[in-house]
Amino acid sequence: MRIGWAITGAGHLLDESVSVMEDLAKDNKITVLLSNAGEEVLKMYGLFERVTAITGGYYRELALENDQSFSYPISGRFSLGKYDVLIVSPTTSNTVAKIVNGISDTLVTNSVAQAGKGNVKTIIIPVDMESGDVETILPSKLDLESCADCESCEAAQSCPQEAIIAKQEIDLLKCVGCGNCQNSCPFDAIKAGKLITIHMREIDIENTHKLVLMNGIDVLKHPKEIKDFISDLL
Ligand SMILES: Cc1cc2nc3c(=O)[nH]c(=O)nc-3n(C[C@H](O)[C@H](O)[C@H](O)COP(=O)(O)O)c2cc1C
The missing domain is CATH 3.30.70.20 (Alpha-Beta Plaits)
Known part of the structure; x- marks a missing residue:
């Protein structure tokens, strides 16, 4: 399977996302796409090297937002249907807000838009899912x-x-x-690794609800659900 895996700048569910990605990389080709914030946050949590370790080779590239300049040429692969699936995990409230409003001005939001045009199934794991308090981890x-x-x-x-x-x-x-x-x-x-409690904003929860209604996008709650979900796609 050819997988595009985008990481945005969320600390929440980051470690869990990287673990699932490492597991899937054993049997699949994964192109990793990092938003600028995704790259920074991976480094802060000491996870950047684990991500680079699974990359290398054709369709196993590490695509960094800055290297992709303004037009994000690598995202053209999604409009050409070259991948079986695009996974965005974890997905910040910022990136969710852009996606539900049709904005595609970053490597990740542009890849989601191009995947929609190329009929590539997109799986999104938003960090802001439900109203209330959530425990998250600090660098x-x-x-x-x-x-x-x-x-x-x-x-x-x-x-x-x-x-x-x-x-x-x-x-x-x-x-x-x-x-x-x-x-x-x-x-x-x-x-x-200090745990802190943060409060979900209603606007972010509303945006996640809008995401659930979008065609071609499946929203999952946790990275651990990804493996079963994509095995159903085969
Ligand atoms: C240590 C750290 C952790 C962060 N964790 C989150 C998070 O869990 N969820 C979130 O929506 N934003 C989080 N942010 C803020 C995003 O990185 C920021 O909104 C960024 O502009 C998102 O850009 P992107 O959506 O293009 O990746 C975090 C920032 C830092 C410095």
């Missing part, structure tokens, strides 16, 4: 209350990206989620 974070304000910050020195502004915060745009800082700080002031 590395410096806890100022635990920080002992050491004269020489061991965590900052251990960071190959120079991403730690000691005694202030982590520059997430430099962080690649390697975890060196967490292991180096003697006061345990840096942690990754």
Whole structure:
């Protein structure tokens, strides 16, 4: 099976999406398409290398938004029907809002539009599904209350990206989620994977409902549902 898998800039369901993608890559050709935010967020959560590891070769490309310039030529493959399915997981509220309004101005939204034109089945896993509160996971974070304000910050020195502004915060745009800082700080002031509760906005839930009604698009709740769903497509 030829699969296009797009990742947008959501931390929620990101790790779960990458795990399913790795599993499917064993028996299928997967082209990975990253929105700019998708690329940044994958790095922040230390998952970028796992994604690059499954790419390489024809129809196994890693397509980055910036490399695709303004017209996203790789998305033409979807309008030509070259893929069996396009999966977008996880999908930010931003990308869902654009899709339901017919906007296609990013690598991911353009790929969804082209898939519609080429009759390529599209599966979308939105992060904002139902009203209410949702627990989600944070990338590395410096806890100022635990920080002992050491004269020489061991965590900052251990960071190959120079991403730690000691005694202030982590520059997430430099962080690649390697975890060196967490292991180096003697006061345990840096942690990754903290759970926080966020509240779903009604507009995002409404947009997800609109997505469910769109032709050619199937909305799933969780990446773990993808495998069974695409086996039914064969
Ligand atoms: C650490 C981090 C986690 C994020 N997680 C989410 C998320 O779970 N859901 C969401 O809708 N946006 C999330 N965002 C915000 C998006 O990345 C942002 O709206 C971005 O512009 C989306 O662009 P895209 O839809 O083109 O990928 C997150 C941002 C950061 C920095």
